[in-house]
Amino acid sequence: MTLTEPVRERVQACFSGIWIRSHEHDDAIAEMATLCRDQQWPLAVWDIDRGLRSASDSPLQAEAADPLSAVQVLSALADEHAASLLILKNFHRFLQSPEVIQAVARAVTEGKTRRTILVILAPLVQLPIELQRLFVVIDHELPDREQLQAIATETATEPGEMPDGGDLERVIDAAAGLTRLEAENAFALSLVRHGRLQPDTLWELKTQTLRDGGLLSLHRGQESFDQLGGLDALKSFTRRAIGNGGPRQVPAKGVLLLSPPGCGKSAFCKTLGAETGRPVLILDVGSLLGSLVGQSEERTRQALATIDAMSPCVVMIDEVEKAFAGVQGGVNDGGVASRMFGTFLTWLNDHTSDAFVVCTANDVRRLPPEFSRAERFDGVFFLDLPGRDQKDAIWALYRQRFAIDEAQPRPKDRDWTGAEILACCRLAALLQLTLVEAARHIVPVAATSGEAIESLRQWASGRCLSADVGGVYRHPASAQPKRRRGVSSKPSLN
Template identity: 60%
Template structure:
């Protein structure tokens, strides 16, 4: 029918919206193939509008894929001006920039809905209302989750070198130059040493939203769906720059890199992520955490993918005292009581002891009887991770290369050769 609409002086365009759901049918694939071939002579064009790229193999060479980027800050500002038409409905200056920061990463329709809802609730466009809609939107997508807390580094004891490194890199005046933008850090440690909490606090410390990429939620049941969802999530992260992107326990997130059991899906997703880590030009600071470095391929931590690989060791005595003071105040526990033996405890175990003491209304010494440190339950794993990090990673607690406990330079000893020929 479309061929009859075309004229020698004009072109007919057939627009098929959300037609990707029907392109798995053999009859439709054959009909589209014939129409596209005939359209070259009849001046007819077929346009398929789809949120995902799902082109059958028979039609791959016939279609040109055009991806539309999410609205830029200038386009979002134009959308806001089109909705806020009354006086004082649209903020100006720094307040408008805050609103645009909140709206970055939304589609045009999502931005219109967020701005409109803000007008209904607040009689003006505000960043808080936009953030609320944005959080719900990301949650519904199932690709990313957004964290916006109010706590900063003062609520996390220790890790002074890591804190100083990240703040200096992210707040440096020259980061406006794309060549001088920070890329991110890889954090290694035994469980409970504060990796995940550090990621969440970093965003509020430097004034950026924290996006958590849940790799498991990217998995799809259809062929190619997982890879497409990965590309979509990375595009959203780029669009929301400047931001902090966190992948927690990355060695578990991309489990199955050898391709066994999932037809190589994990390997392809991991390859996409590696390429993005190396090539992305957006102002995104990536923080990956890991508990078992042996499961990570060597190419993951190479230079220019991360600015540094930090090892978060069990807290020192000074750091542990700061952590105790922090949680004693948080749970309103009497400071005069005796502290338990916290040898080889992590910050999570100190918090657990304080929480149990407040929950059960018992002294800290009694609450500590319910705490078994990870350095005891997984002693071999902790020692193996410490041994690997020794001399290979930066220390999160003090500037410089990490040196394990008791790691002293060994003096070179010369081989002693006996002068007695019978002994040699």
């Protein structure tokens, strides 16, 4: 989406204070300059480095070198026949001074009658309380697929450099979520390396960009469902929900996975991406926390906007009950966790991008009830301690991975999780022990947290879907026939 239409509407409605949130200032100014030229609106641009300049980049008033003078010059730009715009680049840096704040407030207030529009261009929104009701915020969105393809076409101009068909789609998938400049750089690097546009280079740069930004991380493994034992019902559900079987009329939202630790929640998230051909974006809520007022909420919005731009994708939020700790007032953080949680819930309910969200939790009871209500997720699944068939599949999988002889007897694995079977096989391979000897070093979570696991299983019974078999999860004890009181279970002697 371009800036042209939302800016045109607000200028024509005489919104005299506009804040544009953008990381690509040159592109935003170019779009606005085109709009102003078409509408015959005077336009000037100011920054601390070059001062006040016209839309054609020629210097204007030399006395507007400081931020206060830049704001005050807006009244001189007024035109009785048309709206006049003044763009202030990165002006959020100067909104700590009382004089500047007062000048901005006066300029916006008087702009309603003079038709002078003050536009602040910055990568984030940081408005002092005196100005919060005076500005409308517009997002300069990341380029969509059509814009990315146009950038690719402008970059790859020689014969053989531009792929087509499915290869081009994979290149655009890899570029989704990059800014215009980042995409252009990535395309250029791919041409230098391979002589044509290839997705591997773009994925490499995007992984580095996300890691450096600190908001998201990208997982692109080769694991598939075949390398994950059990969870047949969950696998089947997600294949139907987001598999590559053609266009879907009903968009999928995601799933919430609840289980004791070590039952394969995180491993499932990572294999889901490779299974469905989607990148897995890992959202670490703790990394969104900032030290400045409003920074955490702003970083949360940036992360969600990046997810929307990178769709189709899988979004993984691990141990979500810890990620949003303090939502219900348990932590004295000034309400930051509650606001971040509210922003996430709103996005989860309303987003229209093809982002499939997988949240994992070890105890969903620590989250407020609105998190797991209907329509937040397509399903809430409980991953129980693996049964005999699941454990047999997991043992076979990890025996093969660590080259352990099939003739080796297995240790007693009652109430073991998949993680404990993996740990046993890994120790046996590392220490050159038998599986039975390696098992002596394993303390199952069912032994250390037995009461908590049993309580969780009781809570999930009747409330969650089963990840292993179709339908609602039922605690194994509830399947046992109940003896009537007063009736002996011993056979009669008669």
